[in-house]
Amino acid sequence: DTGVSQDPRHKITKRGQNVTFRCDPISEHNRLYWYRQTLGQGPEFLTYFQNEAQLEKSRLLSDRFSAERPKGSFSTLEIQRTEQGDSAMYLCASSLQGTAEAFFGQGTRLTVV
Amino acid sequence: AQSVTQPDIHITVSEGASLELRCNYSYGATPYLFWYVQSPGQGLQLLLKYFSGDTLVQGIKGFEAEFKRSQSSFNLRKPSVHWSDAAEYFCAVAPSFTGGGNKLTFGTGTQLKVEL
Numbered sequence: 001d002t003g004v005s006q007d008p009r010h011k012i013t014k015r016g017q018n019v020t021f022r023c024d025p026i027s028e029h030n031r032l033y034w035y036r037q038t039l040g041q042g043p044e045f046l047t048y049f050q051n052e053a054q055l056e057k058s059r060l061l062s063d064r065f066s067a068e069r070p071k072g073s074f075s076t077l078e079i080q081r082t083e084q085g086d087s088a089m090y091l092c093a094s095s096l097q098g099t100a101e102a103f104f105g106q107g108t109r110l111t112v113v
Numbered sequence: 114a115q116s117v118t119q120p121d122i123h124i125t126v127s128e129g130a131s132l133e134l135r136c137n138y139s140y141g142a143t144p145y146l147f148w149y150v151q152s153p154g155q156g157l158q159l160l161l162k163y164f165s166g167d168t169l170v171q172g173i174k175g176f177e178a179e180f181k182r183s184q185s186s187f188n189l190r191k192p193s194v195h196w197s198d199a200a201e202y203f204c205a206v207a208p209s210f211t212g213g214g215n216k217l218t219f220g221t222g223t224q225l226k227v228e229l
Contacts, residue, residue, distance in 0.1 A: 004156075033216060042117075042203050042219030043157070056214055091156060093217075100145045100164070100207050100215040104156040 004105035006092050012111045013082055020078045021108045025094030032075050033102060034067055036060065037089040049075060050097060082112045115140045117204050119220035126194050127228045134189040134223050136204030144206040146187040147217065148178055151201045160202075163187065164209070174198070199227040 005024040013019050025032045030051050035043035046065070047057045051072040061067075064082075069075040079086055089109050093102040116139045126132050138144065145164050149157040161172025168180040178189045187204060201224050205217040 006156075031215070035217075040221070042205075042221050043217070045216045045218070048214055048216055050214075056216065093157075095215065100209075101159065101162060102215070102217060103159070104149075106156040107154075109154070 004092055004094050004103055006090075006105035006108050008108055009106060010109045010111075012113060015084060015112055016081055018078065018080045019082060019110065020076050021090055021092075021110075022074060022076050023092030023094075023105060024074045025092070026103055027073075028096065029094035029103075030072065030097050031095045031102075032069055033093040033095075034075070034077050035091040035093065037091055037107070038087075043091050046077075079110075082110075084112045086110060087112045115144065115206055115208075115218050117206055117218055117220035119202075119204055119223050121223045122221070123224045123226065125226040125228060128196050129193050132189075132191045132194045132198070132225070134202050134204075134225070136187045136189065136220060138185050138187065138204075138206050140185075140206055143182060143209060145209050145215070146178075146180060147205040147207070148172065148176070148187075148189045149203045149205060149219075150174075151203065151222075153200075157203065160189070194225075194227055196227045196229055199225055201225070 007022045033048040034046040037043040049069040064080045067077045089107045091107045093104045095102040118137045148160040204220045207215045
């Protein structure tokens with residue numbers, strides 16, 4: 001296992017388009033987290049899953065954002081009707097329940113033009 | 114609400130010099146504490162963590178951090194900095210209670226520059 005994998009690494013999209021990102025966690029990890037990082041800031045929590053259940057969503061996650069983890073393995077984060085303010089690095093992390101030690105992927109850099 | 118403060122936005126040190134990056138947190142109880150490092154355009158790599166016990170923790174790449182409960186601080190140190198240490202460093206906290214989800218709250222980061 002090579003760690004947390006995110007795809008794509010970079011995405012440029014026009015305002016108003018929909019985008020979807022994928023995250024493959026470390027295989028034995030049952031928790032999966034999404035964070036957003038804007039320039040000059042630390043990552044901010046968006047949502048997390050325990051197995052296939054989405055247990056918490058941040059107020060940052062507007063109605064245009066939706067995340068899924070259908071079989072408790074990989075996860076997708078979709079942004080509908082993208083806005084320029086959505087431009088950021090989207091980071092995925094995974095952990096084993098109870099360990100608190102999260103491992104991060106390389107991130108997906110989204111640019112909305 | 115919990116918060117993490119990293120008062121130094123940028124720090125420049127000479128290669129071989131010692132380093133200390135500051136981190137203070139505000140939390141209802143002692144949380145789990147972490148330091149992560151991020152190279153440009155990359156994800157975050159865990160340097161070290163504190164859960165309980167010995168307040169001086171050792172991490173990878175020669176880094177260490179000391180938890181001081183009375184000061185709500187978790188400062189990162191390295192005795193001798195290498196040019197490859199240039200990166201952005203983030204302090205983070207997570208709930209220590211069961212059911213807290215262990216989501217991380219990050220500081221705004223400290224950008225480290227190393228002069229040769």
